[in-house]
Amino acid sequence: MTSVSIIGAGPAGSYSAYLLARAGFDVSVFEEHPIVGEPWACTGVITEDVLSRQLKLPEELVVNRIEKARIISPDNNFIEVKLKNDVVIDRAVFDQHVAEMAKNEGAKYYVNHRFVEICGNGESDGKVTAKIRNKNLNQLKGVESDWLIGADGPRSEVARSAGIFGNRKFYVGSQVTAKMENDNLIRFYPSENGIAWTVPENSRIVRAGIAANKNASGYFDEFMTQAVGKDYKQRIIARQAGPIPVYSPKAQTQKGRILLAGDAATMVKATTLGGINQSLMAATAVAEAIATGKDYSKLWKKKLGRDLWLSLMMRKAMNRFSDNDYNKLVKIFGSSKNKRMLEEFDRDEPRKFAFKLLLQEPRLLLLSRRLLF
Template structure:
């Protein structure tokens, strides 16, 4: 048996952006919060491009988080090498150092009163009438006990499945490496199925002569990534590449994100953009719903699953439609062959669809659902890409 039990009001598993954002908010409100993190420290490189919108940066805390680079648009490459310049007059996205983002958020949460326990892999969870216990693999280690447990443990199908909340129905693998680049490259997106079938790959300059090269795909991620790096080297985009890191990405939400004394949020819950796999902002939006549900539970003293169900309704109201539309966009995109993508590029270039989209200030970096909806509603889409591709999408 474990030797000690440490008590808190709220336990959070995971010191990623979602866990620490939640810890910061709840500790500021006066709750005794403990964050359990399996990594032994924060600040090391994380397999994440760290690209977020200015809105998301504002929610995180603005100037406190140093921006490495900012992007007004991107250069998108077709499989055969045609390019589309997507550009706006204002910054659409910024690049943060993800390792530093995690560290800064944890520091702020810690200053607000949250306690951090590093090197603790939460493995067993038991609830009873008056609380929830979390144990590490070895029962010799301290057991942590609280009224409420928030699971922000990233892509973690094993943990959520073990707790009876299932696993994401759809997921992918992300791969990324730091590379050296030729100067003055914009943010580049490559659409070739040769590297990232059904997804895309990116080359994200960090403003210091280095960049992050990465991609998402469903299988053989290492093989696709090796091909991608070879292509970037052969075509003079990069001069060298470091060893890649790999990480799972949820592409669809869990069907259940609450249970007795527990809420699941962030990547663990699948609060992720299905088109790109980007999950920082959606995770923070999910976290806001979890924070308000936690306050309600403490106010009423009711931590039962039926009372916590409001959390799922809340985050689905905020994100559900965007996720559903993003899934439709992903389905369409995944069906396209390289040949069809090239055809679409030609059609878009002919008819200026990209310029029309760029000119529409309603379409923001984070609103993927609205982007999909707008595109599907645009007559220009049917006159160009839709007419070209719909017969082939059946």
């Protein structure tokens, strides 16, 4: 039986494990933390209809349902748009749910097991050997398998050990869960400093945070004071932080029998910096590549490549925006015609939206010049 070792029990790792185990492969998942899904660093906002293309979301995973979002410009003007079945999930429980799906199909899980290095990449004997440390016993062991999947997050040690980490860029993400009365609206605050947000868990608690590529701590403090209150430090229930990879079309995602998926392969939307659905789609490419022998890079790029690239181009333009550009952008989208189109926007498939919008709203071409200048 073909064996697969997966490093990391996040969405990319566990959904790969589920699909492969269901197809009859011998699957082992190694997670360095004692509990799958913890710690987590994610807003947890997903469109349920998009997620349902991969798996059904149990109601007990839903923390809140959101019907509207408000996009607020630096000059405090805003537009309010209807959302398409957006939900806020318990990210830890979501990860645990996908892991249970994999276990039910026969995948074996080893928590508190940390990947150390690759000893052989399978080029000579068709086997990949990974050194894994059992943190419970402080013992190092070699694990041999036919395939090794790196689903171990933005700073992937699998990618580093395989020599395919490359020159990556990251945003710094910093978020808190805090006490705050709210009206059940998601709020986005785009600015030249980065992206900021508040996402309600319920009427009294929000997830509030920022993502920035410079001066993250100063931006975080300024935003939290503005959005949550001067006493925000006293309102904090929990903190989450971590690097968010910037998608790289040049990222190498395969070396011999070693594959990378999800954040470990920079498969994150550069516009919203979300990656749950992208991780699940990458997992389908992992399973198909191993089952059929097809080229993994071609498979995932066919499923994800165009939208990830277009999101990156949009982000590159936005990175050149001044606060005044964002003020203009919000005003442009304030028209009822443009707002309706924004409400139809599928965040995971921008190719269906971007060019249509440019044709409808020529003023956006003036802002899109940021791609060139």
